[in-house]
Amino acid sequence: MAHPALLLVLLLISSPAISSSKRILPKFSAIFYFGDSVLDTGNNIRLPTVALANHVPYGRDFPGKKPTGRFSNGRLVPDLLNQRLQLKELSPPYLDSKLSNNDMMTGVNFASEGSGFDDQTSQLANTLPMFEAVKQVNLFKDYLLRLRNIVGDKDASRIIANSLIFISSGTNDFSHYYRSSKKKKMDIGAYQDTVIQMVQARVKELHELGGRQFSLAGLPPFGCTPIQITLSRDPDRACVDEQNWDAQIYNSKLQELLPALQGSLHGSKIVYLDAYWALMEILEEPAKYGFTETTRGCCGTGLREVALLCNAFTPICKNVSSHVFYDAVHPTERGTNARASWRLGRSPRRPVTPLSPPPTPCPRLEGDLDGRPAAL
Numbered sequence: 001m002a003h004p005a006l007l008l009v010l011l012l013i014s015s016p017a018i019s020s021s022k023r024i025l026p027k028f029s030a031i032f033y034f035g036d037s038v039l040d041t042g043n044n045i046r047l048p049t050v051a052l053a054n055h056v057p058y059g060r061d062f063p064g065k066k067p068t069g070r071f072s073n074g075r076l077v078p079d080l081l082n083q084r085l086q087l088k089e090l091s092p093p094y095l096d097s098k099l100s101n102n103d104m105m106t107g108v109n110f111a112s113e114g115s116g117f118d119d120q121t122s123q124l125a126n127t128l129p130m131f132e133a134v135k136q137v138n139l140f141k142d143y144l145l146r147l148r149n150i151v152g153d154k155d156a157s158r159i160i161a162n163s164l165i166f167i168s169s170g171t172n173d174f175s176h177y178y179r180s181s182k183k184k185k186m187d188i189g190a191y192q193d194t195v196i197q198m199v200q201a202r203v204k205e206l207h208e209l210g211g212r213q214f215s216l217a218g219l220p221p222f223g224c225t226p227i228q229i230t231l232s233r234d235p236d237r238a239c240v241d242e243q244n245w246d247a248q249i250y251n252s253k254l255q256e257l258l259p260a261l262q263g264s265l266h267g268s269k270i271v272y273l274d275a276y277w278a279l280m281e282i283l284e285e286p287a288k289y290g291f292t293e294t295t296r297g298c299c300g301t302g303l304r305e306v307a308l309l310c311n312a313f314t315p316i317c318k319n320v321s322s323h324v325f326y327d328a329v330h331p332t333e334r335g336t337n338a339r340a341s342w343r344l345g346r347s348p349r350r351p352v353t354p355l356s357p358p359p360t361p362c363p364r365l366e367g368d369l370d371g372r373p374a375a376l
């Protein structure tokens with residue numbers, strides 16, 4: 001059920017014996033997650049920052065029915081993937097003070113909602129100074145010291161070399177770009193190139209620290225999130241084509257980069273995860289996947305409620321299973337699961353380079369309705 005598609009991708013980078021052996025699941029000693037709210041299983045709520053998803057109705061369908069900081073009614077990709085690969089049930093956030101040795105040895109989660117590849121994004125998302133001090137790669141360095149204390153230098157190096165480093169970020173960089181003064185100084189193409197360089201730098205850094213197997217997700221069609229649609233003020237609630245176009249161009253640049261990057265980093269394997277069509281396919285043919293609502297979140301009116309605006313006093317939709325989005329930005333657990341399943345079911349994937357010309361520019365976002373980042 002969970003994640004056959006991710007598995008397919010991951011098979012490509014797991015150990016060489018895979019095709020001749022009977023083993024079905026790729027075998028990683030550990031998985032480490034880096035990225036934003038799509039992956040953050042609770043790091044941010046442990047920072048002296050606003051606890052964005054640490055309240056009901058987040059976590060309503062999570063084991064134990066409690067909010068954990070996950071932006072969903074249930075589990076996120078890292079939880080589902082860890083479980084599927086039989087590493088463990090969930091994906092523990094590194095900032096959890098109660099991590100067991102086993103948690104440490106099988107991988108932890110460094111993702112932080114509101115963050116991006118661009119450090120300025122994190123600063124913009126949250127003005128609290130603590131935020132920028134908690135760089136995910138720095139936390140990974142801290143983790144490595146602790147791991148060496150637990151298992152010794154040799155085993156620590158082996159665990160890291162056999163691990164998977166799963167990276168999904170970038171949405172926040174672009175949603176801030178659209179609304180910041182950067183837009184005046186740099187056109188979208190130049191900003192995409194800047195972010196691509198940052199991706200390269202981050203992967204290099206993680207490679208220097210011992211990581212060898214990487215999966216990098218492209219951007220989702222963020223012009224289709226309920227909040228972006230609301231901000232575009234389209235009465236028909238169509239996706240914001242211009243933003244989706246920008247995401248696709250970025251994705252093709254990312255895919256051009258990866259083989260070269262792999263070639264330049266000794267012993268590395270890097271695969272691309274297609275987050276764009278994984279979601280777009282569902283949004284285009286929701287009925288096929290059992291969804292009836294694609295442009296509104298389940299929380300509140302579904303038009304703009306996210307984070308603090310999605311709270312104990314917000315009404316909730318009748319049937320969460322029929323919604324792709326839980327709040328105005330983030331998918332439901334079923335939406336997450338369906339996205340991941342798609343990747344196996346549809347192979348080969350659609351061309352990643354858009355075939356049609358870019359849409360004529362439509363009015364850009366006029367501002368944030370609630371003063372919060374449109375994507376977390």
Ligand SMILES: *[C@@H]1O[C@H](CO)[C@@H](O)[C@H](O)[C@H]1NC(C)=O
Nearest residue numbers: 290291292319320321322323
């Ligand atoms: C809720 O939605 C799911 C998916 O669309 C559907 O299969 C199910 O029958 C719905 N349940 C109710 C009670 O309407």
